[in-house]
Amino acid sequence: DTAVSQTPKYLVTQMGNDKSIKCEQNLGHDTMYWYKQDSKKFLKIMFSYNNKELIINETVPNRFSPKSPDKAHLNLHINSLELGDSAVYFCASSQAPGTGGPNEKLFFGSGTQLSVL
Amino acid sequence: QQQVKQSPQSLIVQKGGISIINCAYENTAFDYFPWYQQFPGKGPALLIAIRPDVSEKKEGRFTISFNKSAKQFSLHIMDSQPGDSATYFCAASRAGRRALTFGSGTRLQVQP
Numbered sequence: 001d002t003a004v005s006q007t008p009k010y011l012v013t014q015m016g017n018d019k020s021i022k023c024e025q026n027l028g029h030d031t032m033y034w035y036k037q038d039s040k041k042f043l044k045i046m047f048s049y050n051n052k053e054l055i056i057n058e059t060v061p062n063r064f065s066p067k068s069p070d071k072a073h074l075n076l077h078i079n080s081l082e083l084g085d086s087a088v089y090f091c092a093s094s095q096a097p098g099t100g101g102p103n104e105k106l107f108f109g110s111g112t113q114l115s116v117l
Numbered sequence: 118q119q120q121v122k123q124s125p126q127s128l129i130v131q132k133g134g135i136s137i138i139n140c141a142y143e144n145t146a147f148d149y150f151p152w153y154q155q156f157p158g159k160g161p162a163l164l165i166a167i168r169p170d171v172s173e174k175k176e177g178r179f180t181i182s183f184n185k186s187a188k189q190f191s192l193h194i195m196d197s198q199p200g201d202s203a204t205y206f207c208a209a210s211r212a213g214r215r216a217l218t219f220g221s222g223t224r225l226q227v228q229p
Contacts, residue, residue, distance in 0.1 A: 004160070033216065041204055043161070043219040056216050090160050104149055104210070106217065108160025 003027050006091045006109035013081055014117055021076045021112045023091030030095070031055075032074040033106070034066060037088040046089075049074055081116045088113050120144050121209050123220030130227050136194040138223045140207035143188065147209040151217070152181065152192050155204045164205070165192070197227045 006023040013019055025032060033056075034046040048056035052068045063079045074091060091109040123140045130136045142150075151166035167174045167181040167190065174181045180193040194201055204224050208217040 041222040041224075043206060043222075045216040045218075048216050056214070092160070104151070104166070105163045106153075106161075108162065110158065110160050 002109075004091055004093055004107050004109040006089075006112055008112060009110065010113050010115075012115045012117065015081055015083060017081050018077070018079045019081060019114070020078070021089055021091075021114075023074050023076070023109060025072055025091075025093040025107070027093055027095070027107060029093040029107070030071055031093060032068065032071070033092040033094075034074065034076050035090040035092060035108075037090060037111070039087070043090070047074075047076075078114075081114075083116050086114055086116045120147075120218050121207060121220040123207050123223060125223060126221070127224045128226070130197045130225065132197065132199060132227055132229050134197050134227075136197045136201070136225055136227070137191055138205055138207070138225070139189065139191045140220050141187075141189045142209050144209070144211065145188070146211040147218075148212060149210045150181070150183065150190050151208050152179075153206045153208060153219075155206065155222075161206055194225075197225075199227045199229050201225060202227050 004025045031050045033048045035043050037043045046060050047066045049068045051071050065077045068074045088111045090111045092106045094106050121142050152164045153161035154164045155161040165176050165179050167183050169185050172183050178195045183190045204222045206222050207220040210217050
């Protein structure tokens with residue numbers, strides 16, 4: 001069983017389109033995240049949700065809108081896609097952020113490679 | 118502003134050698150320092166982590182050395198193996214804002 005699964009694995013689309021990436025975790029974690037990894041492999045937090053509540057919202061264009069229907073799911077919708085949005089997007093979850101201990105561990109999905117043409 | 122600086126960007130080590138990756142941080146509020154390992158096509162996975170109340174933590178062939186006064190920490194991989202070839206990320210986080218700030222990554226190649 002995959003702990004954190006995200007779909008699709010690959011997403012190729014035209015500029016200006018709207019697309020969504022879905023994420024599900026079966027670990028029972030309360031906190032879920034979206035990270036963006038650019039072409040230089042740099043990983044940056046985009047959003048964090050705790051029990052369906054948005055707790056971190058970095059300086060991300062408002063074309064990106066996360067939605068958490070329940071604590072096991074966190075989807076990412078992107079409007080009006082731009083060339084610069086091309087990257088790998090990772091969903092992740094953790095048990096207890098704020099503890100600094102083993103429960104701090106992030107579990108990542110295998111990523112969605114988004115290519116905007 | 119990059120809060121966690123990682124070096125080197127890439128590293129080539131012979132099988133059986135020691136791989137050393139260094140990170141420096143700026144924010145003294147950071148109190149949790151993990152290292153993640155990422156293989157191509159996969160998400161990062163936690164390798165080992167340390168809190169600033171200890172100066173060293175060892176798990177198998179992997180050791181974190183932590184220098185609080187210098188605001189630096191490093192990963193040492195002893196007896197490096199070809200299977201260790203991956204990208205390694207240091208990271209840091211602080212209480213009250215539990216999202217990891219990652220370093221820029223180090224691509225490690227262990228040659229047989």
